[in-house]
Amino acid sequence: MDASQLAAEDYASADRAQQLLADRFNGAPSLYRQMKSWEDLVINVEKGFDTTWIWEYHSDLACRDWLHDALPILTPAMQMLCQRRIEELDARYRAATGPAKELNTPVTRRSARDRWWHDRYPLLIDHDEDTPLPPSWSPAPTRIA
Secondary structure (H helix, E strand, C coil): CCHHHCCHHHHHHHHHHHHHHCCCCCCCCCHHHHHHHHHHHHHHHHHCEEHHHHHHHHHHCHHHHHHHHHHHHCCHHHHHHHHHHHHHHHHHHHHHEEECCCCCCCHHHHHHCCCHHHHEEECEEECCCCCCCCCCCCCCCEECC
16 A cells, blocks of 8 residues: 555544644644654664764654554554554664663563663764763664764
């Protein structure tokens, strides 16, 4: 299926997700915007995450949280179209990240977590030595600068 096969109800479901999730995500970004944000973050992680923005890393993952919450609101046709692209980006994100070290949390909790992307960190970073890395980013990522 491609976008040319979507009907008005499919687009309406994307609008509905945008409105329903607006309060939870402090605004009403579009499905397209959130898909693009996830893609941009994945590309940045693949190229080497700039640790100037290290403390915003988990906030940047909110676009993937939004997509996770939006999928059940979408029509099956829109879900199928989005899910295929999300799965491609997820695979690239997994390849460019490693599992974060659990701090004060039993390992068994990680496997039950449905937002797995928060439990990973970039393996390649553009890092200023003066910026401390989070303790959960262990072993330390490879520096490119």
